[in-house]
Amino acid sequence: xxxxxxxxxxxxxxxxxxxxxxxxxxxxxxxxxxxxxxxxxxxxxxxxxxxxxxxxxxxxxxxxxxxxxxxxxxxxxxxxxxxxxxxxxxxxxxxxxxxxxxxxxxxxxxxxxxxxxxxxxxxxxxxxxxxxxxxxxxxxxxxxxxxxxxxxxxxxxxxxxxxxxxxxxxxxxxxxxxxxxxxxxxxxxxxxxxxxxxxxxxxxxxxxxxxxxxxxxxxxxxxxxxxxxxxxxxxxxxxxxxxxxxxxxxxxxxxxxxxxxxxxxxxxxxxxxxxxxxxxxxxxxxxxxxxxxxxxxxxxxxxxxxxxxxxxxxxxxxxxxxxxxxxxxxxxxxxxxxxxxxxxxxxxxxxxxxxxxxxxxxxxxxxxxxxxxxxxxxxxxxxxxxxxxxxxxxxxxxxxxxxxxx
Ligand code: PMP
Numbered sequence: 001x002x003x004x005x006x007x008x009x010x011x012x013x014x015x016x017x018x019x020x021x022x023x024x025x026x027x028x029x030x031x032x033x034x035x036x037x038x039x040x041x042x043x044x045x046x047x048x049x050x051x052x053x054x055x056x057x058x059x060x061x062x063x064x065x066x067x068x069x070x071x072x073x074x075x076x077x078x079x080x081x082x083x084x085x086x087x088x089x090x091x092x093x094x095x096x097x098x099x100x101x102x103x104x105x106x107x108x109x110x111x112x113x114x115x116x117x118x119x120x121x122x123x124x125x126x127x128x129x130x131x132x133x134x135x136x137x138x139x140x141x142x143x144x145x146x147x148x149x150x151x152x153x154x155x156x157x158x159x160x161x162x163x164x165x166x167x168x169x170x171x172x173x174x175x176x177x178x179x180x181x182x183x184x185x186x187x188x189x190x191x192x193x194x195x196x197x198x199x200x201x202x203x204x205x206x207x208x209x210x211x212x213x214x215x216x217x218x219x220x221x222x223x224x225x226x227x228x229x230x231x232x233x234x235x236x237x238x239x240x241x242x243x244x245x246x247x248x249x250x251x252x253x254x255x256x257x258x259x260x261x262x263x264x265x266x267x268x269x270x271x272x273x274x275x276x277x278x279x280x281x282x283x284x285x286x287x288x289x290x291x292x293x294x295x296x297x298x299x300x301x302x303x304x305x306x307x308x309x310x311x312x313x314x315x316x317x318x319x320x321x322x323x324x325x326x327x328x329x330x331x332x333x334x335x336x337x338x339x340x341x342x343x344x345x346x347x348x349x350x351x352x353x354x355x356x357x358x359x360x361x362x363x364x365x366x367x368x369x370x371x372x373x374x375x376x377x378x379x380x381x382x383x384x385x386x387x388x389x390x391x392x393x394x395x396x397x398x399x400x401x402x403x404x405x406x
Pocket of ligand 1: 030031092093094095096123125126171173174175200202203223364
């Protein structure tokens, strides 16, 4: 199916504006995506017509917001094909979801001598929480290495699997290099050792169809703001049996069953993991974002973005002195690169003045950058609304940049 990208672009009001007198070319979608009108309108509608705290009130507004919130949980469950709504926990985002699992799992299941496995590609969000819990429990953090293209070394991964390894936490798509990790095969191999797996899907759910039952992962995390939804809302998926055996991460209202001054019993899942007033407005708006992209179709989105990725890669390779960092065979829509004689920060600032928003620096993956022997890259990352015309604007800006510095 050929998508009408110009029609899609009209759904995103921010894209119509000019910056520094230039038409905005937004290529920082890996950091956050722009929001369609349906999401913005839903947030306004919630505050204008339905706002009331969920799960507590018996009045009309509270019943309405509770109903919309629980329907949103259903929308998310359907989107990733969870087998039950109970398996969907609303969090603040991927970082919050990973911290929840690292701490709840670590407190219950990790001890000295155990190992936690992550890959060399991880965002700090899927690394630092595990470092913290390893320091607390005495478990050891093991890193699965990558090759120079940014692909996981599968033989090294298999060597690291053992009965000492208690959990594997890995990214589906690398935010800094764009590598698509073959998680389905890796999850199956971990399961041969009864190792549960957490997938960081922050950079995948908006680009690739994700089916948690097909992947068979125990946990999966993503952020609303990277999938055209609001900031401050995210998702943690967990298999029922696992969520039931993990202790709560935070205590407070909504997560309890019965409370006495000295002790409490806890609510059933998912509420056991949703202490305090949830960000129900943004959860409801996130469901709108999911419906929006589901209507377009994830397969159609993937096809369009792959085409943009292919075209941009081809054009960029023609620029002398431009080096693409991350050349995995399977990539999602991000290209990291360096330009000879140009510091990434200077490049970012000059491109900005030309109306082009890109990301520069270490992309919250400092150990990876150090391993690659660089301080950072320039990263362009594409979304459903990006076009080949925008790639052309980028390419001519990069040519100008090169001339300026040579
Ligand atoms: N993991 C990956 C792969 C990411 O790209 C990001 C965000 N850049 C995160 C985790 C953290 O997401 P958030 O800041 O929304 O919690």
